[in-house]
Amino acid sequence: MNIASLAWLFLDPKLLSELTLTPQGSTKKNIIFLVTDGMGPTSLSLTRSFRQYRDKLAIDDILTLDKHLIGQSRTRSSNSLVTDSAAGATAFSCALKSYNNAVGVTPQRQPCGTLLEAMKYEGYHTGLVVTTRITDATPAAFSSHVTYRFYEDLIAQHQLGEYPLGRVVDLMIGGGRTHFYPPGETPYGNGGLRKDGRNLIEEAQENGWSYVGNRSSFDNLELGNNVQLPLLALLADNDIPFDLDRDDAIYPSLEEEAITAMKALSKATEDSDKGFFLLIEGSRIDHAGHNNDPAAQVREVLAFDKAFKAVLDFADSTDVETVIISTSDHETGGLAAARQLTPSYPDYLWRPEALLAAKHSGEYLNNKIASFEGEDLESFIKHEIFEKDLGITDYTPQEVESIMDHSKASHYLLNDIVSRRSQTGWSTHGHSAVDVNIYAYSNKKSTMHLLREKLSGNHENIEIGQFMKDFVNVDLTHMTKLIKGTQVKPSDVDEMTVSQQQELLDNYHGGLVNVY
Secondary structure (H helix, E strand, O other): OOHHHOOOOOOOHHHHHOOOOOOOOOOOEEEEEEEOOEOOHHHHHHHHHHHHHHHOOOOOOOOOHHHHEEEEEEOOOOOOOOOOHHHHHHHHHOOOOOOOOOEOEOOOOOEOOOHHHHHHHOOOEEEEEEEEEOOOHHHHHHHOOEOOOOOHHHHHHHHOOOOOOOOOOOEEEEEOHHHHOOEEEEOOEEEOOOOOOOOHHHHHHHOOOEEEOOHHHHHOOHHHOOOOOOEEEEOOOOOOOOOOOOOOOOOOOHHHHHHHHHHHHHHHOOOOOOOEEEEEEOOOHHHHHHOOOHHHHHHHHHHHHHHHHHHHHHHHHOOOEEEEEEEOOOEEOOOEOOOOOOOOOOOOOOOOHHHHHOOOOHHHHHHHHHOOOOOOHHHHHHHHHHHHHOOOOOOOHHHHHHHHHOOOOOHHHHHHHHHHHHOOEOOOOOEEOOOEEEEEEEOOHHHHHHHHHHHOEEEEHHHHHHHHHHHHOOOHHHHHHHOOOOOOOOOOOOOOOHHHHHHHHHOOOHHHOOOO
């Protein structure tokens, strides 16, 4: 099913009638928590203006997210004013501050009970939906406990139930297949990174998991109407491509993933007095920020906005009391909707047309250039990359030469060329300490009032985790006691020195390398 056919899903009376309506006065609840990894307030300004320009909309046309803004969150970790995603997500999942790179552990490197675990313990169903690796920092912080985020093979084991609590996740949809199987030819691909020789995909299926590994098998889920839980859907070896590059015939959208998860979890809990917890992450907004790629950035935010709208539609279609909270773990890139290009007085301009002209991300084009095998690289860069893929005809000899000189690592240069033409500014390829927005909604008026009372204004990120914990009245302290014996680092890894840790992190590139 393609995106165009999704609009009717939550408007079709027959489909809506399939959802069991909870009797008035019921305490049944759902929490849908959405994380826009790396999205700061400027991302919204950039995307809003881009969409108005692209679709010829009025200046008062705003994103769906804009309509539900209620507050802001401060993002510092326990050891830095600039957090990373692991510490940021742990603040939400455990409602406590921890150090950068900590996944579901305290500053003392002890496992902390998470909201997802506590809700599962109380009888709720649980799910994770992402566009990066399912073992990446944000989903990992809700479903695993490791001292450093790059222990992704161990994270995968925890997520499948290989730790004191057993299986606590009912549904996982995202990328990251590479951390579930070993190198060599397998039915699941040949990009596996596990050095222990284990094939967790096969083990999961033997233990009752349904497995989905491609677009056709995802389509067989019928947007959640044909799901057998527990579900492990690993749709890419590493990250699902940027929405700007995503082939709809190969990869589903975040909107489709979210709808599938909500429908499946709703059906699974229709006869229960408990609802579900679902994490949905717009993961690759962060990657666009790291790459300083404004063309990819705005498309990622738009893709998330569509998914957010689908979540709102779901909430309005069910009588189960549902809380929706969306926020970011941090901002990435130090993004500015302005840029001074010369020493003279700056132009008061921002040009969205330069982003509209870009047909692919810098990441995609970098791979395209690196794989070029022809003889005339200069002509290829001029006509294929600049003119066809980026819509740039005023390129300079110096720009062409710079790409040729860095033909295997050109994405930063290409993104800067687009950023300069759009006059988009960036201050870093890392994260920043800027406050991020909080968005919220509930289909119950009294709960919406509570959301405004507790989360309007400016808050520490741990207050968001605290709110969700209090909303469903779960005991994270008790869960912490239950997971005390969790293995938090690979058995063949010694405790590293600070310099060794930093060296590993400096060379860590997500799922592309296995560090142990």
